[in-house]
Amino acid sequence: MNRTVRLAKRPTGMPGPDTWTIAEEPMPVPGEGELLVEVKAISLDPAMRGWLNEGKSYIPPVGLGEVMRANGAGVVLESRAPGFAPGDTVMGGFGVQRYAVVASRHAEPIDLGVAPFERWLGVLGMPGMTAWFGLFDVGLLRDGETVVVSAAAGAVGGLVVQLARARGCPVVGIAGGEAKCRMVVERFGADACIDYKAGDVRARLAEALPQGIDVYFDNVGGGILEAAMTHLRRRARVVICGAISGYNDVASIRGPRNYLNLLIQRARMEGFVVFDYAPRFAEARAGIAAMLADGRVVAVEDVREGIDRFPETLTELYTGGNMGKLVLRP
């Protein structure tokens, strides 16, 4: 039998138990050109909350009654497509379920000799691609520039810290709580990490980076975005990757009141969606894999067990319960 998590009801605010239907279902059967995959790891991403809302965004919402959209990694059990055989390891948009049928063109081979399942959803997966293209292509990071990144203990932010450090740039992270901040400094190599729960981010940023910020990589929005924008340097780039602080309370989202600092500092705020860089994922993945191999990048995953725990595990993303890339083994 398969076990699936389907969207039962669009949540207002934080998704709750009634958002989902978890059920046993018959094993899905692959058609021509399709694969049956046993899902070994499911990626839990902040963006998931947005996919639950009705309306136009960068991607259509998950439909009511559909299996929750998720990236995953797993093993091919049955192949009806050329180029794939049982036992192959793959990743793709497998959804929150134990077994998935996908068109083979939506499955990408992964090499467990390079990294285990979880890592293909983290630094070698979408979060990795997001950090890489956000920092280098949108943020246009140059040697010697200063970087600040919010949600620095998270999947994307943690890699942004490390990529900037590997480039030799001063980096300050922002994260919630002492334990996360310690990880950001000690494991990811940030020069400093500001605990936003412990005080005035604006003042702490000014202390940590008196010279100001060249690239601010924002995952959170709200008051932290505003604080960072107070300290922009001339021609700074503010990379809008996400705004997790507002995902469960859309009415609370506001723009940075000090957006005119963009004018004063001749600075730029730019959004991006990682899918646009798909033709260049191989390049980024090779770069990150090389850094993993020689230790310039470490991967931190927070792995949970049990597909039935998907609902409460997802909410931890928004309450700060995870350290590093959050992955569920179904």
Place this chain on the structure above:
Amino acid sequence: MNRTVRLAKRPTGMPGPDTWTIAEEPMPVPGEGELLVEVKAISLDPAMRGWLNEGKSYIPPVGLGEVMRANGAGVVLESRAPGFAPGDTVMGGFGVQRYAVVASRHAEPIDLGVAPFERWLGVLGMPGMTAWFGLFDVGLLRDGETVVVSAAAGAVGGLVVQLARARGCPVVGIAGGEAKCRMVVERFGADACIDYKAGDVRARLAEALPQGIDVYFDNVGGGILEAAMTHLRRRARVVICGAISGYNDVASIRGPRNYLNLLIQRARMEGFVVFDYAPRFAEARAGIAAMLADGRVVAVEDVREGIDRFPETLTELYTGGNMGKLVLRP
């Protein structure tokens, strides 16, 4: 005798009569390397309000007791600098006064055969440079793209409309009142102009440009910026030139609540300061002068008389009282 307008008191909110001291003073005397200029036209610019506030911005504030900063155009009465002679016509930062002494390196010759004094403060002056570099260098306007500009009846906005039209791009202006909107369409050539006083800018933009906006040139901020940001196309550029709606009520300034459209649309918001383009002003001025000569650009100036009317004339910029470039003949 000279007659000067000096900053007496930093205003909170709209500048009032007590903001200024207007007085007769002895004629200033040029020293070595300086010119005495009779000011024939004084430029009134929205940015002036910002110069009255204490604190760090893109330019230091006007000091208490100082002659109010302003661009101007006039005639050299006395020269103690090589390359200038009495009768030469010049422009520069002459301040709000009848006679100015300036270092000759801060005076730029102007040719009244090309355009009268007023025009050198308008389409051939800072507003012209602002429109040109904002639209082409920050906005990166490309053939066939759609442009929306706020304060489209103003000095900068009116030229943005015309430059975009000259490029063959669809342009929609936003302005306050029927008379201004008529001018923006009939004289500047906009495809449409939305009267923000007459209804829902957001809905009107969607009607006028169902395909969305590629370049939004913002002079006003507030709800109009937000409305325009609802209709961004993929990879749109939002050019932050100013935010006149908030200049007299800084506490009211807020960022666009829908700034995450930058992410959804992979769009960019970027500020600029025209001074940075000074090395290229000659290029822009030549381009605009050619368009003036062949009629692709028309200049609309709103010329007032009498230096003593500076205080109330300045406030008209913020209450929408002017049509086109506001100039005071002292």
